[in-house]
Amino acid sequence: MVGGAALVMRRAVRFVDQRAGSAPLLRKALRYVFPDHWSFLLGEIALYSFVVLVATGVYLTLFFEPSIKDTVYHGSYEPLQGRTISEAYRSVVDISFEVKAGLLIRQTHHWAADVFVVAIVLHLLRVFFTGAFRKPRELTWIIGVLMLMTALLEGFLGYSLADDLLSGMGLAIAYSVVMSLPLVGANLALLIWGAPFPGVPELWPRMYVFHVLVLPIAIGVLLSIHLALIVARHHTQFGGGRRTERRLVGLPLAPAYAPRTIGLALAVASVLFLLGGLVQINPIWLWGPYEVSQATNGAQPDWYLGWLIGALRLVPGFDVVIGDYTLVPNAFWGGVALPLSLFALLLSWPWLERLVTRDTAFHNILDRPRDRPWRTAIGAAVVSWVFLAFVSGSADRVDVLLHVPYRTQIWLYRVLLLALPPATLLVTWRFCLALQQSERVEAEKRAAKAAGADASAPSPTV
8 A cells, every 4th residue: 555655655756847847956845854752743733733723713704793782682582682793793693593603613713713823832742841842943943932922812802702791800800900011001002992981882803804914924924934944954763773863763654644744634633523523612602792881700712821810810919109100000010910921931041041950952862851950840830830820710610510609719829830830840849750760770680680690691602
């Protein structure tokens, strides 16, 4: 079967070369080697999720109305009959109940957005803990972090367009966070919203343009640069066997890797459509249309913004005030300082680590996390810090469902925020050292056993 695929590939190359003279380029592309390790598939899952996002987004664009002009609902969803709602909310409800395959496409689009961000985060964690960001791949790492930042903004704008109670609450929080920026916050919020919250009606067409055009193009450009840099510098790989800093061992694009990645693409699309058809997500008809005076406890933002909501809740209630002027409002610390500090750390990490290790060599072989205990420990501590912020974002739901008082939870998380990251750092560091020591002991035992076997072997007779 492989031989037949190779024959078809050779004929295809010959056909194109006879008409375009591109055989050398095609042969080089087909001989490109991919590492044979499951963790490298995380980046491909992100890529294929983005493809599903674009495809389903194009379909939804045909039916969505980016306007908050009032209209009276006369659709098939009985609880909204006769209510005055916005055109944006009406169009999303109609997509869900009136448009053929509308709910399937809409929910698949939403699930694809969640999986896209999950895959990027897991991919970045794999790159960080294995040292794949080191020279000469610093720029590839930066592109990946920028892609994550753009994806978060794209996802936020996506579910904000529906003008339901969830999106309205999210925009209100975003407005407060922008307003909290020292010196420039009020002017920046006025520039974006056009007026005090809820802003001018033109805000929706602006968000729509950014969601369906500007940010997808930005993500597409970042993805293209990211892939081009990977091809230029080749993939990293785990050590062992014949793998060295100068020798890449893996699967060629054709005929071995192409069927595998095509199968992965089809599997990702299939799983996303199954989720879209079987697992409900963001049922805006349950939240209801947004009204400034209304709020709900049941509607939660998408998971990738949970850590920001949690950070806003964890910061004690204080403002930095000079005289009668509030220099730094409370929302700044959790809504701006935390995410900016985290992304600044990620963007600068390759150079911070190089400053400490003095390592300026080129690296194509990945580290095992245990072999870099300080990097692994710091990474685990930061992950625990973000995880606590993420968990605290669900404190209100825990209060309602499990009857654990909200204030008790917040104070517990505040204490853990000071205690858990240092404890995680210390435990992870010691665990890595213990794994190294265990490997050394095992190696010494194997060496001693081999030496004993050589000593007990009978000498040759003459």
